[in-house]
Amino acid sequence: MLHRLAIALSLSLFALPSVASSDGDGCDFWLDDCPLPTYPFLWSGNDTRANLMLLQAEKKQLTLPFEQAGDPHAARLLSPFNMVRVPQPGKGDDALAKLNTAVSAVDASLPPLLDGYALGEPGEGRVISNQPANALRFIEVLTADHALNPAERTELATERLRLLRGESAISPATVPTAQAAPLWQYLTAARAFYDGRFAEALTAFRTLSQANQPWIAETAQYMVLRTLLNQSMEGAHDEYGFVDIRKSHKALLAEALGAGQEYLNRYPQGEYADSTKGLFRRLHWMAGETTHLLADYQSELDKVSDLPTLQALVSELDQTLLSAHIGNDQLPPYDQTGDAPLTLLNALRGLRSDQWRGGDWNDEQFAAARQALLDKQQPDMVRYLDASVLLFDKQDYPGVLALIPSSDEAHDTLGFSLQILRGLALQQGNQLPEATLHWQQLLASRDNPQQRAFVEMMLAGAWLQAGLPEKVFAADSPITQVRLRSLLLKKTAYRDLLRQQRDKGANAVEKQVALHTLLVRDLELGDLKAVLDDLRYIPADYRDPEPSSETPWLLPPDADIALGQFQWKGEGTQPGYHCEGLEPVLKNLIANPKDGHALNCFGEYLRLKAPHIDSAAEEAGMWPLPPFADPLAGEQQGATTLSRLRLYQTVMTLPGVEPEDKSYALYRAVMCYAPSGYNGCDDQEISKTQRKTWFDTLKSRYPGSPWAKKLRYYW
Secondary structure: OHHHHHHHHHHHOOOOOOOOOOOOOOOOOOOOOOOEEOOOOOOOOOOHHHHHHHHHHHHOOOOOOEOOOOOHHHHHHOOOOEEOOOOOOOOOHHHHHHHHHHHHHHOOOOOOOOOHHHOOOOOOHHHHHOOHHHHHHHHHHHHHOOOOOHHHHHHHHHHHHHHHHOOOOOOOOOOOOOOOHHHHHHHHHHHHHHOOOHHHHHHHHHHHOOOOOHHHHHHHHHHHHHHHHHHHOOOOEOOOOOEOHHHOOHHHHHHHHHHHHHHHHHOOOOOOHHHHHHHHHHHHHHOOOHHHHHHHHHHHHHHOOOHHHHHHHHHHHHHHHHOOOOOOOOOOOOOOOOOHHHHHHHHHHOOOOOHHHOOOOOHHHHHHHHHHHHHOOOHHHHHHHHHHHHHHHOOOHHHHHHHOOOOOOOOOHHHHHHHHHHHHHHHHOOOHHHHHHHHHHHHHOOOOHHHHHHHHHHHHHHHHHOOOHHHHHOOOOOOOOHHHHHHHHHHHOOHHHHHHHHHHOOOHHHHHHHHHHHHHHHHHHOOHHHHHHHHOOOOOOOOOOOOOOOOOOOOOOOHHHOOHHHOOOOOOOOOOOOOOOHHHHHHHHHHOOOOHHHHHHHHHHHHHHOOOOOOHHHHOOOOOOOOOOOOOOOOOOOOOOOOHHHHHHHHHHOOOOOHHHHHHHHHHHHHOOOOOOOOOOOOOOOOHHHHHHHHHHHHHHOOOOHHHHHOOOOO
16 A cells, blocks of 8 residues: 555656546546546547557556446436546545544544535645545654654644645644654644745754654655755746646756755665655656656556556656646647657657647658657557547558558457547548448457447448438447437437337337437427427336436436426416417418417527427537438438428418517517527527517507507517
8 A cells, every 4th residue: 555655656746737538528537527538549630648648558458437327318318438537545535534534543532524615725736645545654654653642643633634635733732752852843844834934844854764663764854855846946936836847946856856866875675765766756757857757658558557557657657758848838848759659659649730739740740750660660559649640630541552461360459449440541531331331340350348349430431421321220339329329310310110119129228319309300390280290209107317416406317308398288488378289270270271379479489499409419429420421311301390490481471470470470580589689499590670570560560469469679
């Protein structure tokens, strides 16, 4: 545990402002709640951290932590390509619980730390190590020291907890004993360190490094290194907290390196040996010694054996080496070629279209990377780089196919990635039968869930491109991904296919997606008889899900496919204008398409329920669909429309319509532009002159109507 905690400490001390290597969406992977979108092949559009995790986790035989859905409802809304962050050792509720247990053992009367809000702000830089796990280590020292009396333990534990919470210091009630005095001096020095009073802290730690108590002496020696490192950075932060390594104090950096080496000489297997070696990386980074830094990372990556440490190390490597120049034009781009995987990943990033994200390389840069990989005797990496350039930069699809023969034996990440490039070249080269066969064979050889999910997307895309969306939903279809099937139903399925899946969908969620989409398609076509027929498939006891009581501000699950919008009974209609409900309105329009009241009520339904197909949830994180046929192509448009304004315009022009309905149509037509002046009812561009005419007509022809009295402006 101490070994892993020391590694975690060294990595946490390396906390830097985040740079988005790829996404730049404001939700960074290394924030606890932010996943990292990761397609399971080496792709230039992946974040560099994602590609590096793919390679390193495979090398270490570690299973990457992708989000998992527990049921079809969750699977429809959860991307299978979201890599999540695993907790770092010594952080989170587990560390807090252990600390509370240890504190209670010292003195049961001490109040527990209930949750994260009981702590001070975690901060960054030097303060980030002031965590429950570090406080726990101090409490463990107190517990193991039998020379301390209970009152001393309680006072020292209280002061350490106050430091953890960011509270002011307390003084011992009596003169400390010889055993307690160094511990009080250590806490005073630690408080000076966390407060940024480095000169004071350095003097105290140097003195304490010669203490007779082993833990105090070793910890103080380690803190000399940390204090010197932080001193060297004092002038290197800008007003936003970002580090400019060019402004670091080089003499203090050299002194810090010496202090670190002194610690390792005294304690080669010490409690902080791994952390000290980690801080050497920071010192090399601050000194601009990228060659030493690369060697440091190569050494650390060789030793990593657990996922939390690998994630933290990859983040650090990316921010200090691979992507340090992104967003900082004062730093040169990464150009080291000592490590073959990093050389390949950096070159793949060069295929991006914009320089800000490390892309837009020229042929000479790719040639240099290629030669470096050749020098490292990495023929598969050379082939992958060549094929990537041909595919994404040159669009030379025959060239890609010549480089990559078909193979279903490629189970490692690089081999799988090569086969993805081959399939993309076939598909983008419009060799659709060959592409379909390739994806089917590749899918049959996959066990990895993310690889299977990705190949399913590719196979579905090939079928769509060939005009065969029904293949996805055939009884023997290998495409089982709930999210993908839902997306394709919403975007590409024609009505007969929707009816098929309404009845024979793979699960209840798919059947509901198909029914919801079918009802909207019926409405889009104005096929009112079909709407009435399909409404019968909504279960009599169906009710829309309610928002969670814990998060009432969030939409409930499946809100985008809620069927309650088709169960409208007239509620919400403008007071003073009565509508029966959707079914009676539809029946009236089927019997008489020129029923002005029914047309207005249909408009009320559209205003209040706004039925539409929303595929945003399924599309997030998914590979873009290829061009596909309009699912309504060849269908006959009915008399009604989903445009409210056109319904009102129809009522305005119909002869024999009751004044109540004419006036309401005029009122609603003008209100389509309220209050912004932009049309909120459809995509028509109606002149302000025409809107004034509607307003004047309402006021002059129907002056006694409630709508003429209510409407005071036109927009």
